[in-house]
Amino acid sequence: MLLLAxxxxxxxxxPGEDPVDPYVQSNANAGAVPxxxxxxxxxxxxxxxxxxxxxxxxxxxxxxxxxxxILKGQDEVRLRRLLKEQFCYILNGGCAYSGRTMxxxxxxxxxxxxxxxxxxxxxxxxxxxxxxxxFAQNRFLAKLAPMKRDAVER
Numbered sequence: 001m002l003l004l005a006x007x008x009x010x011x012x013x014x015p016g017e018d019p020v021d022p023y024v025q026s027n028a029n030a031g032a033v034p035x036x037x038x039x040x041x042x043x044x045x046x047x048x049x050x051x052x053x054x055x056x057x058x059x060x061x062x063x064x065x066x067x068x069x070i071l072k073g074q075d076e077v078r079l080r081r082l083l084k085e086q087f088c089y090i091l092n093g094g095c096a097y098s099g100r101t102m103x104x105x106x107x108x109x110x111x112x113x114x115x116x117x118x119x120x121x122x123x124x125x126x127x128x129x130x131x132x133x134x135f136a137q138n139r140f141l142a143k144l145a146p147m148k149r150d151a152v153e154r
């Protein structure tokens with residue numbers, strides 16, 4: 001218990017991000033277990049490719065009139081960082097995920113199934129832009145799909 005309290009007390013806010021309430025950080029919060037081996041990381045063009053995909057995804061969401069409103073008032077700097085960490089962790093890129101659980105991260109956003117569908121379309125477009133092979137896109141989306149139940153509230 002003392003270690004948990006100490007870990008929470010030592011959490012710092014990265015530069016450019018808004019402070020958040022303390023929470024327990026764990027790779028389990030990423031919502032999926034990583035792929036085995038390095039084939040998926042290679043298919044996504046390594047960490048640089050993951051960074052480009054995550055940045056492109058956020059830009060697409062901001063421009064997508066179906067879901068852009070959801071990002072209003074959210075910490076975009078933190079979102080970009082955590083997407084990069086989450087994708088890198090799941091793709092077995094050697095990264096740790098420092099975000100909250102999917103349920104906690106999406107609490108009170110009022111996400112609907114249609115919102116998740118729009119997000120998936122935007123992610124597919126970002127992966128296509130990066131040149132990720134269709135089979136690799138599908139494998140990645142299959143890892144992400146179970147997170148829907150923790151993100152959708154209505």
